[in-house]
Structure formats: structure tokens, C-alpha cells
Amino acid sequence: xxxxxxxxxxxxxxxxxxxxxxxxxxxxxxxxxxxxxxxxxxxxxxxxxxxxxxxxxxxxxxxxxxxxxxxxxxxxxxxxxxxxxxxxxxxxxxxxxxxxxxxxxxxxxxxxxxxxxxxxxxxxxxxxxxxxxxxxxxxxxxxxxxxxxxxxxxxxxxxxxxxxxxxxxxxxxxxxxxxxxxxxxxxxxxxxxxxxxxxxxxxxxxxxxxxxxxxxxxxxxxxxxxxxxxxxxxxxxxxxxxxxxxxxxxxxxxxxxxxxxxxxxxxxxxxxxxxxxxxxxxxx
Amino acid sequence: xxxxxxxxxxxxxxxxxxxxxxxxxxxxxxxxxxxxxxxxxxxxxxxxxxxxxxxxxxxxxxxxxxxxxxxxxxxxxxxxxxxxxxxxxxxxxxxxxxxxxxxxxxxxxxxxxxxxxxx
Numbered sequence: 001x002x003x004x005x006x007x008x009x010x011x012x013x014x015x016x017x018x019x020x021x022x023x024x025x026x027x028x029x030x031x032x033x034x035x036x037x038x039x040x041x042x043x044x045x046x047x048x049x050x051x052x053x054x055x056x057x058x059x060x061x062x063x064x065x066x067x068x069x070x071x072x073x074x075x076x077x078x079x080x081x082x083x084x085x086x087x088x089x090x091x092x093x094x095x096x097x098x099x100x101x102x103x104x105x106x107x108x109x110x111x112x113x114x115x116x117x118x119x120x121x122x123x124x125x126x127x128x129x130x131x132x133x134x135x136x137x138x139x140x141x142x143x144x145x146x147x148x149x150x151x152x153x154x155x156x157x158x159x160x161x162x163x164x165x166x167x168x169x170x171x172x173x174x175x176x177x178x179x180x181x182x183x184x185x186x187x188x189x190x191x192x193x194x195x196x197x198x199x200x201x202x203x204x205x206x207x208x209x210x211x212x213x214x215x216x217x218x219x220x221x222x223x224x225x226x227x228x229x230x231x232x233x234x235x236x237x238x239x240x241x242x243x244x245x246x247x248x249x250x251x252x253x254x255x256x257x258x259x260x261x262x263x264x265x266x267x268x269x270x271x272x273x274x275x276x277x278x279x280x281x282x283x284x
Numbered sequence: 285x286x287x288x289x290x291x292x293x294x295x296x297x298x299x300x301x302x303x304x305x306x307x308x309x310x311x312x313x314x315x316x317x318x319x320x321x322x323x324x325x326x327x328x329x330x331x332x333x334x335x336x337x338x339x340x341x342x343x344x345x346x347x348x349x350x351x352x353x354x355x356x357x358x359x360x361x362x363x364x365x366x367x368x369x370x371x372x373x374x375x376x377x378x379x380x381x382x383x384x385x386x387x388x389x390x391x392x393x394x395x396x397x398x399x400x401x402x403x
Contacts, residue, residue, distance in 0.1 A: 218288065219288065219290060220288065220290045220291070220292060220387060221288040221290070221291045221292070222291075222292045222293075222294060223291055223292065223293045223294070224294060258288070259390060264288075
């Protein structure tokens with residue numbers, strides 16, 4: 001316990017009660033600096049305020065103590081990397097960077113595999129291909145001969161393309177992506193284009209739809225809107241500008257889901273679209 | 285594709301045009317009325333149709349003096365405020381108006397369950 005006027009002697013430093021900062025609080029500041037002498041003063045104050053809610057201390061005051069106790073650091077803003085490394089009080093936070101490209105998609109893929117999503121889709125796909133083969137006497141194209149594994153790989157390539165930031169299939173040839181991490185192979189856009197075209201020819205969409213949408217779509221559809229800011233260096237006169245280059249609203253996301261919260265439809269619209277009219281088109 | 289005929293938009297929109305468009309397509313739409321569109325309960329020709337679990341009264345009826353509006357209204361009278369819901373005639377056919385406040389608030393619960401499944 002520290003008395004109001006009793007000084008605290010910590011080895012060679014004597015802590016006295018000040019007008020604003022008590023001796024007890026000075027000991028805590030000193031303790032922080034002992035733990036991490038390079039900690040920026042601003043961070044130190046933030047941490048101090050967590051444990052000492054009532055303390056009123058500014059940067060200049062702490063810097064005076066630092067100089068007095070021999071914990072001065074070079075003036076100026078610390079480098080970003082140094083901030084993370086020197087934040088000794090957040091030792092539980094670990095900065096981890098995976099060496100595997102697109103690890104999020106890889107985890108998502110594992111999860112979908114556990115849900116048996118692909119086996120259901122491919123089962124329906126194969127049934128449709130077999131039907132097509134039975135009905136058509138002429139025409140033979142690669143899709144009709146594909147092995148099950150080939151169908152899975154190519155379907156995954158198409159499914160995950162947006163998650164790799166690929167908007168057009170030709171971007172598979174020119175953009176860096178993590179498809180190989182997920183399916184252990186890579187595809188040229190021409191192969192996927194051909195596959196896509198052949199799926200359309202067989203009219204696979206209707207057949208696989210039951211495996212892609214929730215089994216029970218529900219009775220009610222809830223529609224949510226979400227506006228996302230648009231960043232540009234070009235001059236625009238649309239919306240509210242809250243920051244240089246940031247325009248709000250940017251794209252309008254429309255998300256619809258059933259009463260169980262299962263997504264039924266997600267679409268992004270550009271800022272200048274008449275969303276209510278488009279919603280109606282989408283719902284149709 | 286889904287066969288769903290009843291929709292809920294979870295924001296205070298006040299577009300009669302949207303309501304008419306939904307009605308033309310044969311869909312029901314439930315939403316909330318913008319705060320600037322009404323003053324108090326006397327704006328509607330409303331009658332009590334039920335009560336919520338917390339004791340708030342539920343009123344239902346059309347506008348008192350706006351005959352060109354096809355929408356039907358359900359108003360919940362809380363202690364300090366009104367919560368007016370509107371719906372298209374199809375919504376009224378598909379779902380009993382006394383259920384509208386519950387169905388509307390269920391949306392928030394379902395969204396919360398997606399984020400916090402342990403609830």
C-alpha cells in the first residue's frame with residue numbers, strides 16, 4: 001500500500017506523489033518501461049489507461065519521466081514493423097503469415113468437402129450427362145467422357161474463380177491465383193472456357209441447382225441492403241464524399257435469405273443503379 | 285425458382301411504387317414506414333387486432349385520408365413510440381397482419397443466429 005505522502009524507493013529511483021500522478025502510478029509506468037523500453041509513449045499511455053482508468057497523463061509528462069529514468073527513445077514516429085514487435089503487452093497476439101497461397105479458399109474447400117457438396121453436385125451432373133448421351137445420337141465432346149475427378153477439378157476451378165479475384169476466365173492465364181494450392185493442378189482459361197461451354201450445351205444448370213440451393217427455401221424471403229464505399233481518384237459527383245477519394249454509397253450489395261438465415265441470393269450493383277427496380281428483376 | 289411469395293425488406297422504406305410493383309407481380313411485401321410519413325395513431329383508421337407478449341397493442345387498418353394507397357398497415361403501440369409496418373394486399377392474404385411484427389423481427393434473430401449460433 002502506498003501512502004499519500006510516502007515516497008517509494010525502487011532501487012535507485014524514488015517515486016513521489018505528484019499533483020496529477022501518484023507514486024503508485026509512476027511505479028506502473030516505470031514497470032511498463034522496464035518491460036519494454038522501446039515502447040512508444042502513446043502506446044504506453046493506452047495500456048496504462050486500461051489498468052488505471054482514472055489516470056490523466058499526457059505524452060509530454062511521460063516523456064519527462066522517460067528522460068528522468070533513462071528510457072528515452074529516438075524522437076519521431078516508430079516504424080510500422082517496430083510497433084508490432086515492440087507491443088510487449090499484447091504478447092498473446094501472434095502475427096502469422098501463411099506460406100500457402102489462398103489458405104482461406106483451401107479451408108473453405110475442405111469444409112465444402114465435409115458437407116459432401118461436390119459429391120452431390122457431380123452425382124447430378126453425371127446423371128444429366130448420361131441422359132444427354134442417351135438422347136443425342138450425334139455429337140461427341142470431351143465433357144461426355146470426363147472422369148468424375150476431372151469434373152470435380154474443373155467445377156472447383158469455376159466455383160473458386162471469384163474467390164481468387166478472377167472475374168473473367170481469361171484472367172486465369174494472366175493473374176496470379178491459388179488454384180494449384182486448392183486442387184493441386186492448374187488450368188488454362190481455354191480449357192475452362194471449353195468446359196463451361198459444354199456444361200451449357202448439356203444444360204447442366206437446372207440439373208445441379210437442387211444441390212446448390214437450400215433444400216427448403218422457406219416461406220419468407222428477407223432482403224437486406226448493404227452499401228460499400230467506392231474509392232477512386234477520378235472526379236465524380238455522385239454521393240457523399242467523406243474522405244479524399246472515398247465516395248459513399250459505392251456499390252450496393254443486395255442479400256436475400258430465408259427465415260433460417262440461409263442465403264438465397266447475393267448480388268452487387270454499381271452505385272448509379274436504380275436498386276429497387278433491379279431488385280424486382282432479380283426476384284423475378 | 286424458390287417459389288417464395290412473401291418478402292420482407294428490413295428498412296424504413298416508403299415507396300408506394302415498390303409496393304405496387306410487388307403487387308403487380310403477385311408477391312407480398314412487408315416493410316416499415318418511414319418516421320417522417322406519420323404523426324400519430326390518428327393518421328390511420330386503425331382497430332386493435334391483438335397484443336404482443338410484452339403487452340404492446342397491435343392496431344391494423346388503412347390510412348385515414350389517403351385512399352390512393354393500396355398498402356395495409358399494422359401499428360404496434362409501444363410505451364414511447366409507434367412501430368408502423370406496411371404490407372401489400374397479397375402480404376395480407378398470405379400472412380395474418382397480427383403476425384407481421386413477429387415475422388419482421390424474426391429477421392434480426394435469424395441474422396443474429398448466423399453470427400452467434402450459440403444463442
